[in-house]
Amino acid sequence: MSDFPTAGDPAPTDSDTLGAIPPVVTVTYCTWCGDSLTKGSHVTCRANLEHEPPRHCSSCRRELRVTTEGSRWSAVCKKHGESSGELSA
Ligand SMILES: [Zn+2]
Numbered sequence: 001m002s003d004f005p006t007a008g009d010p011a012p013t014d015s016d017t018l019g020a021i022p023p024v025v026t027v028t029y030c031t032w033c034g035d036s037l038t039k040g041s042h043v044t045c046r047a048n049l050e051h052e053p054p055r056h057c058s059s060c061r062r063e064l065r066v067t068t069e070g071s072r073w074s075a076v077c078k079k080h081g082e083s084s085g086e087l088s089a
């Protein structure tokens with residue numbers, strides 16, 4: 001018996017199981033009403049956001065300091081910095 005497996009054979013690793021981990025669901029907040037997006041429906045909020053800038057940070061729900069210039073807006077969260085966008089007319 002000279003041909004049984006040697007130490008050079010690849011050992012089974014745990015890396016196969018990594019693909020089975022479900023994606024982490026990050027809870028974000030409605031930028032209009034500041035409530036959790038997983039709570040209730042924000043259909044009207046989304047409609048409002050079409051023509052008005054956001055009011056709350058999506059990460060921490062803090063109130064944003066919003067400035068608008070024409071159809072462009074920029075909103076500053078004390079913690080997460082500035083975001084900007086454009087409103088549809
Ligand atoms: Zn909302």
Ligand SMILES: [Zn+2]
Pocket residue numbers: 057058059060061062077078079080081
């Ligand atoms: Zn924030």
